[in-house]
Amino acid sequence: MASALYCYSLVPRAQARHGATKAELIAAIYTPDTVAFHAAEEVFNSLTSDEEGLGALEVTDTASGRARYHLAVTQTLRMFFKQAKGAVQPEDRDAYLWDRTRALAQANQGHFDQVLPVAMPDVATAPRAVVFADVDQNSKTRLVVLDPRRWTLLNGRDTPTRGDIAALLGVGQGAIPVDNAASCVIACVNTQRRDAVRKRATEVLAWRSVLDQLDAEDEKRPEAAAELRAATERVDADLLKAFQHYAYVTRTDKVDVDWKRFDDDTPSGTGGDASGIDAGPTGGRGGRPSGSSGGAGGTTARGGAYRRYSLEVPNRSLVDPEARRALANLFQAVLDTIDPDTGGDVQLLDLQLNLTADTAAVEEIEQRASGAEASWQEEELDF
Numbered sequence: 001m002a003s004a005l006y007c008y009s010l011v012p013r014a015q016a017r018h019g020a021t022k023a024e025l026i027a028a029i030y031t032p033d034t035v036a037f038h039a040a041e042e043v044f045n046s047l048t049s050d051e052e053g054l055g056a057l058e059v060t061d062t063a064s065g066r067a068r069y070h071l072a073v074t075q076t077l078r079m080f081f082k083q084a085k086g087a088v089q090p091e092d093r094d095a096y097l098w099d100r101t102r103a104l105a106q107a108n109q110g111h112f113d114q115v116l117p118v119a120m121p122d123v124a125t126a127p128r129a130v131v132f133a134d135v136d137q138n139s140k141t142r143l144v145v146l147d148p149r150r151w152t153l154l155n156g157r158d159t160p161t162r163g164d165i166a167a168l169l170g171v172g173q174g175a176i177p178v179d180n181a182a183s184c185v186i187a188c189v190n191t192q193r194r195d196a197v198r199k200r201a202t203e204v205l206a207w208r209s210v211l212d213q214l215d216a217e218d219e220k221r222p223e224a225a226a227e228l229r230a231a232t233e234r235v236d237a238d239l240l241k242a243f244q245h246y247a248y249v250t251r252t253d254k255v256d257v258d259w260k261r262f263d264d265d266t267p268s269g270t271g272g273d274a275s276g277i278d279a280g281p282t283g284g285r286g287g288r289p290s291g292s293s294g295g296a297g298g299t300t301a302r303g304g305a306y307r308r309y310s311l312e313v314p315n316r317s318l319v320d321p322e323a324r325r326a327l328a329n330l331f332q333a334v335l336d337t338i339d340p341d342t343g344g345d346v347q348l349l350d351l352q353l354n355l356t357a358d359t360a361a362v363e364e365i366e367q368r369a370s371g372a373e374a375s376w377q378e379e380e381l382d383f
Contacts, residue, residue: 001043004028009071019070045320055082077220084209093201094149105145113140120150129176132168136178148189153245154336155191166257169249181249193242200235207231
């Protein structure tokens with residue numbers, strides 16, 4: 001298919017057309033006996049993907065609404081960007097995210113007297129008392145923002161993070177000595193949303209690299225600068241949404257940690273005003289953030305504003321990797337809302353899908369379907 005695209009890009013077409021349509025590219029490799037249509041379409045999706053596709057690919061929208069694809073013969077911004085994106089190191093990406101986290105937290109201090117970013121320790125085995133040495137302070141309400149490089153919640157493996165937060169608040173096994181736990185709130189990133197914002201951060205660093213490569217007089221420079229500004233804004237917006245979780249200590253008949261999270265995309269645990277957390281303590285240890293319950297069973301603040309929602313996904317093909325990824329992220333977000341900390345319930349109603357695949361590839365699905373008490377049967381193809 002790539003060879004066909006190359007030829008379509010070089011050879012003049014009738015009516016001054018340039019490049020090829022999706023149908024023409026799929027027809028270049030589709031044969032009923034050896035290459036099925038869905039396989040040809042999957043090749044096309046890979047070839048044109050923003051993540052894994054051709055760096056020299058250019059897409060032109062026509063008056064008829066059908067996109068035409070061709071290979072550029074000059075160095076384009078897309079080529080610069082894809083090359084720079086592949087060179088971004090995970091350590092640099094995560095360091096950039098932590099820098100932005102601290103800046104956003106300081107800029108959105110809100111009702112808190114102080115914002116305390118806690119960085120990932122240089123030594124992974126550093127004692128908790130050393131890592132959180134600066135957190136316990138008297139006469140100040142504090143928003144403690146945890147480094148997303150180390151601490152995340154709701155990934156199925158967040159026990160170490162929960163243990164560290166509880167210990168920081170002086171609760172549970174391994175608790176560190178604290179005198180003012182009631183006057184601080186801990187903000188932590190959501191694992192799934194952190195993974196999404198990491199991709200945004202990679203784009204920012206890539207566009208920075210592109211600008212460094214372009215001469216000051218290069219006509220591509222203004223467009224690259226605009227892309228950098230837009231990418232930076234997307235990182236900041238997604239990073240605020242990613243800090244979805246916060247925790248604080250409650251005191252009733254016992255001292256416990258109340259785990260909270262924002263379920264809509266507007267508030268954030270890194271912003272005092274945006275989060276809606278009112279730093280209540282004005283007299284030292286006796287206060288608590290608003291939203292915590294002071295009556296019996298005060299740690300059961302999970303029974304807040306519950307609603308019943310329904311989700312209906314329209315019929316669609318999932319050959320495109322981006323469509324599969326979007327649907328998987330949607331289902332994961334739904335499942336993440338139900339856990340021991342937030343309560344709630346989710347029911348599966350009439351989920352049905354049609355899958356066309358090689359028989360050897362579906363053996364694991366058949367086994368898992370049996371374990372989940374799902375119906376699984378083979379049907380005859382109608383083409």
